Amino acid sequence: MSRIVALIFLSLTLVFGVSCTSKQKKEDSTVGDVSADPSVTSQAMSFDPMGSDSGNIQGLQTVNFDYDQATLTASARKILSGNASWIKENSNLTIQIEGHCDSRGSIEYNLSLGERRAKAVKNYLVSLGIDGKRMTIISYGKEKLLSQGDSEADHARNRRANFVPLPQ
Structure with a gap:
């Protein structure tokens, strides 16, 4: 009896095992020469993740x-x-406005404050004639400090709105 159960179990395992296999797609691992395309090179060279x-x-x-x-x-x-x-002069770019805070306060509070800072900057730029669709905002709160110290000068440097130009 146990031999029959073992054979049935083995048969079912083989049937399900074979039916669940799939052919793996071979991906093309060749990468084109990016330097041959001048538009890619100029965009990559002009992008500065630290922005302003x-x-x-x-x-x-x-x-x-x-x-x-x-x-x-x-x-x-x-x-x-x-x-x-x-x-205005660089109309081919989108601007990401990053709101930042100093190291004091909770993570949640600083994320909210950083967002309010970025929004204030965006709203003022819109009032100066910049299309709001060309700007995005993000808050990093206290996650991306410029100065790691605890002096008032360090804190003042970290309370900022930074501008990162991005290709459209």
């Missing part, structure tokens, strides 16, 4: 905020006026 935080984008600057505030200061509005000119 790097200081490498002439005409596009990071703006800073007061402690626990999402209100634009007079100096931030002046910087944003210059940024608006740069954005």
Whole structure:
């Protein structure tokens, strides 16, 4: 009796095992030469993941905020006026506005504050004539600090809105 059960079990295992196998698709592992396409090369070279935080984008600057505030200061509005000119001149780019906070406060609170900062910047740029569809916002809260220290100068540097130009 146990021999019959074992044979039935073995038969069912083989039937189901064979029916569940599939042919694996062989993928083409060749990669084209990206450097041969000048548009890809220029886009890759112009993309700076740090955006305006790097200081490498002439005409596009990071703006800073007061402690626990999402209100634009007079100096931030002046910087944003210059940024608006740069954005208008570079109409082939989308701008990602990143809201950041210092290391104080909870993760949830800082994500919310960073979002309010990014929205304030976007709204001001829209009021200066920039199409809102060309801008996206994201909040990193306290996750991407520029300065790791705990001095007031470190905190002030981290309370910012950064601009990252992206190809459309």
